[in-house]
Amino acid sequence: MKILMPAEVTAIRDLTPRIRLFTIKPRKRPAFPPFRGGAHTILQLRPGLRRPYSITSDPTRPESWEVAVLREPEGRGGSRWLHEEAVVGSPIAASFPQQNFVLAEGATRHILIAGGIGITPFLSMLAEAPGAELxxxxxxxxxxxxLPELRALLGPRLVTWFASEGRRLDLPALLAAPAPGTHAYACGPARLLEAFSAATAHWPAGQAHLEHFSGLPPGAAGEGAAFEAEIASTGAVIAVPAGVTLLAALRAAGQRVDSACEGGVCGACAVPLEGGEAEHRDMCLKPGERAGQIITCVSRGKGRVRLGL
Ligand code: FES
Incomplete structure (x- = not known):
């Protein structure tokens, strides 16, 4: 696990009926480490309960971080804990920032596309790119x-698309003509990200960026056929039955593997892949990283895979 910093909840505020903003401060250092807009942290809410959240606060104010959390009654428990049990003063821990989703260097135009709670990584990004359009x-x-903060910050560069007003964003039209120096970014529900991927399929490599915030649902993470995992350091072979995740099988066999989202989006449970063929089902590794890593909470092997543990 990335190093965890002791911290505590210092303020809680409702942003909408279902979204709550939590301010956290470090307990043993004057400020959190620097981060770039769009980064996320993995919060340990209590022992055994770790979840990734985008840092929404301004990167130039490291004395505290803010995370905005949607209440998801059917989720894996992180949002439920934050909404129902966290109080001002609750001790938690925060990982160093994870920088998977940041603004491209040298871009001349940034187009940010947010769906619902997918707004969260863009808050800190906008502090670095005040000319971006959202x-x-x-x-x-x-x-x-x-919404009020974004209206004040962006003025006409904020375009809202509310279904209640009959307005729906036409992604193919917005993204029809990629230009040199233009980068597009999307974060939101799977349907939005699929539409974004389709609308940018003709874009030059590296100019379209997306971040998943919801991974595979709890029941789907272990779907797939049985396979085996060989531990490189000991030669032990662990059976992974159908319906059981590689992460769960490794832990049952005594291996220590970190995790946070357990849905394939944060990367906390990656382990080195030294041999065999993997069935990658994660949403966080880049294609170039897949030859040497496997995301154990959702991905599986075919036959037998050899893990660098
Ligand atoms: S725990 Fe987040 S990707 Fe596996």
């Missing part, structure tokens, strides 16, 4: 967190 999709204005 398309914000939500069911209704009252569901859209940070």
């Amino acid at each position: 398309h914000y999709c939500a069911r209704a204005p009252e569901d859209a967190a940070f």
Whole structure:
């Protein structure tokens, strides 16, 4: 696990009926480490409960971080804990920032596309790119967190698309003509990201960026056929039955593997892949990283894989 910093919740505020903003401060250092806009941290809410959250606060104010959390009654428990049990003073821990989703260096135009709670990584990005344009999709204005702040910050560069007003973003039209120096970024539900991927399929490599915030649902993470995992350091072979995740099988066999989202989006459970063929189902590794790593909470092997543990 990346190093965890002791911290505590110092403020809680409702942004919408379902989204709550948590301010956290470090307990043993004057400030959190620097991060670039769009980064996320993995919060340990209590022992055994770790979840990734985008840092929404301004990167130039490291004394505290803010995370905005959507209440998801059917989720894996992180949002439920934050909404129902966290209080001002709750001790938690935060990982160093994870920088998977940041603004491209040297870009001349940034087009940001957010769906619902997918707005969160863009808050800190906008602090670094005040000229960016933001398309914000939500069911209704009252569901859209940070709306007043974004209106004040962006003025006409904020374009809202609220289903309640009959307005739907036409991604193919918006992204029809990629230009040199233009980069597009999307974060939101799977349907939005699929539409974004399709609309940018003809874009030059590296100019379209997306971040998943919801991975495979709990019941789907272990789907797939049985296989075996060989531990390189000991030669032990661990059976991974159908319906059981590689992560769960490794832990049951005594291996220590970190995790956070357990849905394939944060990368915390990656282990080195030294041999065999993997069935990659994650949403966080780049294609070039897949030859040497496997995301154990959702990905599986075919036959037998050899792990660098
Ligand atoms: S725990 Fe997040 S990708 Fe596996």
